[in-house]
Amino acid sequence: MSIRIDRNLCVGCGACVEACPGNLIKRDYKGKAVLKRPEECWGCASCLKECRFKAVSYFLGADIGGQGALMQFERDGDVSHWLVSIAGREPIDIAVDRHCANKY
Amino acid sequence: MRNDGLKLEKIHADMLVIGGGAAGCYAAITAARLNPNLRILVLEKANVRRSGCLAAGVNAINAYIVDNHTEKEYLEYVRWDAEKIIRDDLVLSMAKRFNSVARNLEKMGLVFLKDENGNYVSRGKRNVKINGENIKPILTAELLRYENISVINHVNVTDLLLGERGVCGAVGFAVNYEAAFVVTARATLVATGGAAGMYRPNNPGFSRHKMWYPPFNTGAGYAMGARVGAEMTSFEMRFVAQRCKDTIAPTGTIALGVGAKEVNAKGETYASRYGLSTSGRAQGATTEALEGRGPCYLQTVGISSEQEDDLCRAYLNMAPAQTLKWLESGKSPSHFNVEIEGTEPYIVGGHTGSGYWVDTSRRTTIPGLYAAGDVVGGAPKKFVTGSMAEGEIAAEAILGDLPALPEVDNEILTSLSQDKIAEYSRRMTDGESLYDVFELEEAMQKNMDNYAGGISAKYRYNEKQLTIAQERIAQLTKMASSLTARDMDEMLHIYELIDRLTVCETLIPHLKARHETRWPGFGVNADYPERNDECEYFVNSRRRNGVVEIVKRPLTVGKERYEHTN
Ligand SMILES: Cc1cc2nc3c(=O)[nH]c(=O)nc-3n(C[C@H](O)[C@H](O)[C@H](O)COP(=O)(O)OP(=O)(O)OC[C@H]3O[C@@H](n4cnc5c(N)ncnc54)[C@H](O)[C@@H]3O)c2cc1C
Ligand code: SF4
Ligand code: SF4
Numbered sequence: 001m002s003i004r005i006d007r008n009l010c011v012g013c014g015a016c017v018e019a020c021p022g023n024l025i026k027r028d029y030k031g032k033a034v035l036k037r038p039e040e041c042w043g044c045a046s047c048l049k050e051c052r053f054k055a056v057s058y059f060l061g062a063d064i065g066g067q068g069a070l071m072q073f074e075r076d077g078d079v080s081h082w083l084v085s086i087a088g089r090e091p092i093d094i095a096v097d098r099h100c101a102n103k104y
Numbered sequence: 105m106r107n108d109g110l111k112l113e114k115i116h117a118d119m120l121v122i123g124g125g126a127a128g129c130y131a132a133i134t135a136a137r138l139n140p141n142l143r144i145l146v147l148e149k150a151n152v153r154r155s156g157c158l159a160a161g162v163n164a165i166n167a168y169i170v171d172n173h174t175e176k177e178y179l180e181y182v183r184w185d186a187e188k189i190i191r192d193d194l195v196l197s198m199a200k201r202f203n204s205v206a207r208n209l210e211k212m213g214l215v216f217l218k219d220e221n222g223n224y225v226s227r228g229k230r231n232v233k234i235n236g237e238n239i240k241p242i243l244t245a246e247l248l249r250y251e252n253i254s255v256i257n258h259v260n261v262t263d264l265l266l267g268e269r270g271v272c273g274a275v276g277f278a279v280n281y282e283a284a285f286v287v288t289a290r291a292t293l294v295a296t297g298g299a300a301g302m303y304r305p306n307n308p309g310f311s312r313h314k315m316w317y318p319p320f321n322t323g324a325g326y327a328m329g330a331r332v333g334a335e336m337t338s339f340e341m342r343f344v345a346q347r348c349k350d351t352i353a354p355t356g357t358i359a360l361g362v363g364a365k366e367v368n369a370k371g372e373t374y375a376s377r378y379g380l381s382t383s384g385r386a387q388g389a390t391t392e393a394l395e396g397r398g399p400c401y402l403q404t405v406g407i408s409s410e411q412e413d414d415l416c417r418a419y420l421n422m423a424p425a426q427t428l429k430w431l432e433s434g435k436s437p438s439h440f441n442v443e444i445e446g447t448e449p450y451i452v453g454g455h456t457g458s459g460y461w462v463d464t465s466r467r468t469t470i471p472g473l474y475a476a477g478d479v480v481g482g483a484p485k486k487f488v489t490g491s492m493a494e495g496e497i498a499a500e501a502i503l504g505d506l507p508a509l510p511e512v513d514n515e516i517l518t519s520l521s522q523d524k525i526a527e528y529s530r531r532m533t534d535g536e537s538l539y540d541v542f543e544l545e546e547a548m549q550k551n552m553d554n555y556a557g558g559i560s561a562k563y564r565y566n567e568k569q570l571t572i573a574q575e576r577i578a579q580l581t582k583m584a585s586s587l588t589a590r591d592m593d594e595m596l597h598i599y600e601l602i603d604r605l606t607v608c609e610t611l612i613p614h615l616k617a618r619h620e621t622r623w624p625g626f627g628v629n630a631d632y633p634e635r636n637d638e639c640e641y642f643v644n645s646r647r648r649n650g651v652v653e654i655v656k657r658p659l660t661v662g663k664e665r666y667e668h669t670n
Contacts, residue, residue, distance in 0.1 A: 021155045021318060023279045023593070026593070039309075039311070043311075043425050044154070046154035061310040063307055063309045064311045065350050065429060069431065080237070084431050086431065094417065094420060096420055100215070102163060104358075104411075
C-alpha cells in the first residue's frame with residue numbers, strides 16, 4: 001500500500017507532513033514532501049485529502065493486486081472527486097458529497 | 105547536538121491526555137466544558153486532525169441504541185458475542201451514553217442519514233448511518249475551540265512518571281526535532297488506542313502496513329501501564345477480524361449494507377456452522393480454507409449497479425483501497441463475489457476485551473491514572489461512540505477526584521524523568537548496533553506468528569510453543585535496549601518496537617493462563633481445544649519487578665458498579 005508524491009507538483013506547503021498519522025512524510029532539503037519508507041504507509045489517504053495541489057497519488061502495491069492504477073483526489077467545495085487513472089481506459093471520476101450520508 | 109543530548113521541555117498541566125484520538129479528544133472537550141479554568145494538555149504522537157483509528161474515516165456509528173431497544177439489550181448482545189467475559193458496569197455505563205455522544209457529533213457537524221421525521225436511519229439494531237469521512241477533522245475542530253486545551257502534536261509518549269502516591273505525568277520525545285518532553289500533571293488519562301503489528305501481517309512484504317488496525321497504534325498505552333504495574337485484563341481475547349482480501353477493509357458495510365452472505369469456494373453458505381458471533385465469523389473463513397473449501401467470499405454477485413456505486417462511495421469514505429481494487433481489477437462486486445480472509449491478531453479493547461482493568465469511572469489500578477477507549481479492557485464493542493463515552497466518563501471522574509489528588513512534587517519527578525531522558529540521549533550517542541529496528545521487528549513478528557498463534561499457525565498455540573515465544577521475546581527485548589538512532593524518526597521506530605514487545609510480554613502469559621478455547625475464531629489453545637465452563641473468569645495480570653503475574657477475577661454479572669479492592 002502506498003502513495004507517490006510528484007516533486008514537480010509539490011509546493012512544499014507541509015500539509016501532508018502534518019497530517020500523516022504515522023509521521024511518515026518528511027521534507028527534503030528543498031522543503032518538498034518525501035515518503036521515506038513507502039512500505040510503512042497504512043493507505044489511509046489523509047495526505048491525499050490534505051494536498052491541495054494534486055501532488056499525491058495513491059496506488060495498490062503489487063503484492064495486493066496493484067497493476068499500476070493511480071488514484072488522485074480533488075476537492076470542489078463539499079464535493080470530493082476521487083480520480084482514478086488506469087492504463088488504456090478513460091479516467092474515472094467518482095464524486096462524493098460530504099452532505100450525503102453513506103447508504104451502506 | 106548529538107553529544108549534548110536532547111533539549112528538554114518541561115510543562116505542567118492539571119490534566120494530561122496521552123493520545124488525541126476519539127476517546128482522548130472527547131475527554132479533553134468534556135473536561136474543558138465542565139471546568140473552563142482547568143489546564144488540559146493533549147500530547148499526540150501524530151497530528152490530532154487525522155490521527156488514530158479515525159484517520160481514513162469511519163463507515164457508520166456502530167454502537168447506538170436504536171428506537172424500541174435498550175442498553176440492557178446491548179449488554180446482552182455484548183455478553184453473547186464475547187462469550188460472557190465482560191464487565192456489566194463498563195458496558196452499561198458506556199451504552200447509556202451512545203446516543204448523547206452521537207447527538208453531540210451531529211452538533212459538531214457530522215452528517216447523519218435521517219428519515220422524513222428527522223430520526224436517524226438505522227442499519228440493523230445497533231448502527232446508524234453517517235458520512236464518517238471527516239469525523240476526525242470535525243472532532244478536532246471542536247477540540248481546538250477551547251482556550252484551556254493545549255495540544256502538542258508529534259510528541260511520542262513512552263513512559264508514565266510514577267511517584268510515591270501514583271502517576272503524576274509522563275515523558276516522551278518530539279518526533280521531528282531533538283527534544284524530550286516532561287509533563288507533570290495531577291491527573292493523567294491514557295487514550296492511546298490498541299495495538300497492531302505484533303504478529304506477522306496478512307501482507308508481509310511491501311504492503312505490510314496495509315492492515316485493518318492502524319499500524320501506528322503500537323500499544324504504547326498498554327506498555328507504559330504495564331511498566332508501572334497497572335492491572336490489565338483479557339489480553340488472551342485477541343481480535344482476529346474477517347476482512348476483505350488484500351485491502352483488509354471492513355466487511356460489515358457489504359454484509360449489513362447489501363445483505364451479502366459468506367460463501368465458500370463451492371458456493372455453500374457456511375456461517376451458521378460456526379455461529380454468528382464475531383469470533384464465529386472469523387473461525388468460519390479460517391476453517392473453511394483449512395479444510396480445503398477456500399477461498400471464502402461475500403456473495404455480492406447480482407447486486408444492482410446502483411448498489412455497487414453506493415458501495416464504492418461508502419468505501420471511499422473509510423477504506424479507499426477497496427474501491428480502487430474493484431476498479432483496477434475490473435472485478436466489480438455486482439459481477440464478482442468479494443474475497444475475505446482473517447487478519448493477524450490485534451489487541452484492541454474497543455472490539456474485544458483486552459486492556460486496562462478499570463473501575464466504573466475508568467480509574468486504573470494506579471492512583472492518578474485513568475484510561476478510555478480501545479486501551480480499556482472488559483467492555484468490547486465500544487467502537488467510536490463507546491470510546492468517546494469512556495472519555496467523557498473518565499473526564500468526569502478526573503474533575504471529581506482532582507481536589508483530592510496530590511500536588512506534584514517536582515523534585516521527585518525530575519529525578520524520575522532523568523533516567524528516561526538519559527536513555528533517549530544514549531541512543532543517539534552510541535555507535536551503530538549490529539541489528540536495526542526493522543530486523544528486530546521482523547523477528548518479533550515471525551516469532552509471534554509461529555509460536556503464539558498467528559496466521560501461519562492457523563491461530564493455534566500450545567504451552568510449549570508459548571514458552572518458546574516468551575524466550576524469544578525476552579531476547580529481543582534485551583537486544584532492543586541497545587538499539588541506536590541516527591535521528592528522531594529512528595527513535596520513534598525503536599520505541600514503537602519496544603511498545604509492541606512489551607505488549608507481547610503481557611499477551612503470552614495471558615494466552616497460557618486460559619486453559620480452554622473460548623473464542624475459537626480468535627485463537628485455539630491446542631492443549632485445551634474445548635470451552636470449559638469452569639473458566640468463566642477474567643484473566644488479569646500485573647507486572648511486579650519485571651515479572652508478569654496472573655490474577656484471576658470473578659465475573660461481575662448484574663453489577664452496575666465496580667470499585668477496585670486489592
Ligand atoms: C479502520 C477502522 C475502522 C473503524 N470503523 C468504525 C466504524 O465505522 N464505526 C465505529 O463506530 N467504529 C469504528 N472503528 C472503531 C473506532 O474507530 C475506535 O474504537 C475508536 O476510534 C477508538 O478510539 P481511541 O481514542 O481509543 O483510539 P484512536 O482513535 O486510535 O486514538 C488513539 C490516539 O493515540 C495516539 N497515540 C498512540 N500512541 C501514542 C503515544 N505513544 N504518544 C502519544 N499519542 C499516541 C494515536 O496517534 C491516536 O491519535 C474503526 C476502527 C478502525 C481501526
Ligand atoms: S500537501 Fe502536497 S504540496 Fe503540500 S507538501 Fe504535501 S505533497 Fe507537497
Ligand atoms: S496514506 Fe496515510 S499513512 Fe500513507 S503516507 Fe499518506 S497519510 Fe501517511
